[in-house]
Amino acid sequence: MFESLSEKLEGAWRKLRGQDRITEGNIDEALREVRRALLEADVNFQVAKEFVADVRDDALGAEVVSGVTPDQQFIKIVHDQLVALMGEQNVPLAEPRAKGRPAVVLMAGLQGTGKTTASAKLALYLQKNGQKPLLAAADVYRPAAIDQLQTLGGQIQVPVFTLGKEADPVDIARASLERAIADRHDVLIVDTAGRLSIDDAMMAELERIKAAIDPEEILLVVDAMTGQEAANLTRAFHDRLGITGAILTKLDGDTRGGAALSVRKISGQPIKFVGVGEKVEALQPFYPERMASRILG
Numbered sequence: 001m002f003e004s005l006s007e008k009l010e011g012a013w014r015k016l017r018g019q020d021r022i023t024e025g026n027i028d029e030a031l032r033e034v035r036r037a038l039l040e041a042d043v044n045f046q047v048a049k050e051f052v053a054d055v056r057d058d059a060l061g062a063e064v065v066s067g068v069t070p071d072q073q074f075i076k077i078v079h080d081q082l083v084a085l086m087g088e089q090n091v092p093l094a095e096p097r098a099k100g101r102p103a104v105v106l107m108a109g110l111q112g113t114g115k116t117t118a119s120a121k122l123a124l125y126l127q128k129n130g131q132k133p134l135l136a137a138a139d140v141y142r143p144a145a146i147d148q149l150q151t152l153g154g155q156i157q158v159p160v161f162t163l164g165k166e167a168d169p170v171d172i173a174r175a176s177l178e179r180a181i182a183d184r185h186d187v188l189i190v191d192t193a194g195r196l197s198i199d200d201a202m203m204a205e206l207e208r209i210k211a212a213i214d215p216e217e218i219l220l221v222v223d224a225m226t227g228q229e230a231a232n233l234t235r236a237f238h239d240r241l242g243i244t245g246a247i248l249t250k251l252d253g254d255t256r257g258g259a260a261l262s263v264r265k266i267s268g269q270p271i272k273f274v275g276v277g278e279k280v281e282a283l284q285p286f287y288p289e290r291m292a293s294r295i296l297g
């Protein structure tokens, strides 16, 4: 499907081979290939540019390692930088802030990104880990969003809190938190409305929900197929809401997942989970190492 970065670097490597170290004179072509590979993997242009500059500094400053050819050393530097940028480790979901309160997870994102599906997937994932989640249906605008969440909740046997589609989303969120506390749920996942594009009314509503329930997590749901746009999207949501992490959906599709790099670099917050299919089981924790290999191909 994709030509791997190592294949693409072949040409550039040939120049590095036979030389005993990476120098200003021989690194540029290899760096150009890295940048091309990142762009092809949907990494945002600016993010790719900064990344390549960092790799350049690292590679030029690298000590000569005996028994390792410069091309091997170079690819390791690229890989390590990618992993470092994506946060090294998987970061688990936040714990409840206080005793007697659930960990509240506010789901945010554009319509169609997989927010409702991701809410149910996350509930199932946490339930399998011995937790007792409650789902809240605060998307009152998209026709059928409440039904969809109820159907999914039924499938995984997780209760869904709703006040119907006439209620105010802020009231729904607040009441769902009261219910979660009363019924001793340890996690509350609030599904919210998205729009087709970034929109002031959507952001204002999310801010009001945030103020009402003071969530432990605000997870931005990003469609991995969004490509370059993932960067702008992240900036817009992070500036208004202060996201604490992201879920990257539709990674089963035809993308290398460079959006992960953009989201992380722009918000500084970790990708916590990835969606890998339409089924409710298709959610996995995010592992930076795996994603680095996928992006590099």
Ligand code: GDP
Pocket (backbone or CB within 6 Å): 109, 110, 111, 112, 113, 114, 115, 116, 117, 118, 194, 249, 250, 251, 252, 253, 274, 275, 276, 277, 278, 282
């Ligand atoms: P919302 O508008 O953000 O709530 O989006 P939905 O949860 O309704 O999802 C929109 C569409 O994307 C649905 O058809 C989902 O089945 C599909 N979807 C969600 N997550 C994934 C995923 O990880 N992989 C694939 N292939 N499809 C997904």
